[in-house]
Amino acid sequence: MSEAVDRETYSAARVRALESLLIEKGLITGETVDKVLEFFEKDMGPFNGAKIVAKAWVDPEFKQRLLDDTPSAIAEMSFPRGMAGAEGEHMKAVANEPGVHNLIVCTMCSCYPWPVLGLPPYWFKDPTFRARAIREPRKVLQEFGLDIPESTEVRVWDTSAQIRWFVVPERPEGTEGWSEDQLAAVISPEAMQGAAKVVIPT
Secondary structure, three states, X not given: OHHHHHHHHHHXXXXXXXXXXXXXXXXXXXXXXXXXXXXXXXXXXXXXXXXXXXXXXXXXXXXXXXXXXXHHHHHOOOOOOOOOOOOOOOEEEEEOEOOEEEEEEOOOOOOOOHHHHOOOOHHHHOHHHXXXXXXXXXXXXXXXXXXXXXXXXXXXXXXXXXXXXXEEOXXXXXXXXXXXXXHHOOOOHHHHHOOOOOOOOO
């Protein structure tokens, strides 16, 4: 883990240096950078995915539409423009259920459904994770703190430019009667990646 953190720190430093150079050369402005960051903080991010999952949890018919035709189901909801573009092309949802756990990975690079999950975390782009998630997903999930019983099938979905997968996690017990807003508040990006389960804060 420390090695990954060191690499992330190194990459972040390189990004800051590149940003400074581009601004210095007049190719972009600080305002441009701020607008891009604001876009992913307010319009495109895991808060969108959490709303989609919460609706799927309370509306079985919507959930089925989401699994059958993900872009069309998402289009039913009130989201900012661009949900189908900027890394949101060809999104496809899969659902965890008793006996089945789904995990997404991109073996080729780091394709990711940005509009519903936000920017990909560093570990998702890490070559070691990408290789091991395919070969030994159960062990990788265990390292994330998620023990999957042997009786549960683990399905790994290789996301790409053609299909960008995300997971509808299982709804936790004890949330009966919760509103969609309450449900969305406990859904994490990791749960929608299949790297975690939804946990109710105690």
